[in-house]
Amino acid sequence: MHNKLNTIPKELESLKESIQDIYYLGNTELLNKRKFTIIGSRKPNPYAQALTKEIANKISKKGGVIVSGGALGIDILAHINAMPNTIMVSPSSLDIIYPKANAKTIKQIQKDSLLLSQFSPTYTPHRFSFLERNKLVVSLGELVIIPYADMLSGSMQSARYAISNNIPIYVFPHRMNESKGTSMLIKENLANVIWDIDEFIQDIFGDCQQSSDEILEFCKTNPFFEDALLKFGDIIFEYELDGKIIRSNGRIEVV
Structure with missing residues (x-):
């Protein structure tokens, strides 16, 4: 049985006009912790996969919470390695597990972490649902980490949303012709580069x-x-x- 949050989280106040309610399953205390968004490609290379696992785990060990969208690839790796300090925002209502390929992890998030949705039962995702979901995912974090993203991707749309709302973006360095989206963000001075994960952790947690x-x-x-x-x-x-x-x-x- 999922419930409605009594109040919209402070990080989502700018979205109040477009959000009627937030439904949840799990531990709402996670909303009171420091939150960091990790999003990215559904098909990251092994290098980006390894970095995603490492940074999500190290942030979680410091007591930080990883926010993501539960998608294949970067999202689900971030959730798994941040357990139980993770929040998933679903593009469907909470009575529907989406994507089904990640059902095992999503059920664990329901039990041990926190699952959120702005959609009431029984809502199945449409194309615009992912854009709306991504606004919540980006807004909940104090910064956004994008380990890998192609130019024409949902992650880059999310990056543009973060930029328009003055939310800092962090990316990893890649080889030429890999992760062209994040490379473009670096080139245009729209993202900070994480050269060393431990130094990054030290910088944000002190x-x-x-x-x-x-x-x-x-x-x-x-x-x-x-x-x-x-x-x-x-x-x-x-x-x-x-x-x-x-x-x-x-x-x-x-x-």
Whole structure:
């Protein structure tokens, strides 16, 4: 059973006139975290696939949330590697799984992450649905990462929408005649280049020492493990593996 959000997320306020409701399945707390959009080609090369997996995973480990559209290729790779810190925006109503090829992952997003749609049951996608979906995907993130995109693609339409709304775009460097869309964005000074993923992560999250202190201070309150996981993401597992915290009867204790 899917529900309506009580309020439109602040990132979507500019779309209020065109959006009546937002329906959801899953964990709406993810909307309160820092969100980063990843979109791109349905047929990325192996290089772009590897970079997508790495950057989605590293953002998630920092407690960031990856937003995407659930499509084949870049989108679904980003979702999978950001679990459970990921939000999918569907081009269909939530009673319809689309695309069916990604059904297994979409069902996992419904259960462990967050699935959103602006369409009421029982809506099947039309051509314009993807453009409307992409506006939400782009708007929810504080920046947009496009690992791979061809010139005439939905990703480039999304890039133009991001540019018109002053949302920063980040891309990876590619060889000549590959990912011509993102290469054009670089040439026209419309996108920033990610030369090193770890440096990029450092730039957007800063020194994690303050965040680390915040995590330990929270854990000193003896919270339930699931509450800490919901608040900080998979970094809680790293703290456990490092021996900084332990689980006892479902709660966390600081060592």
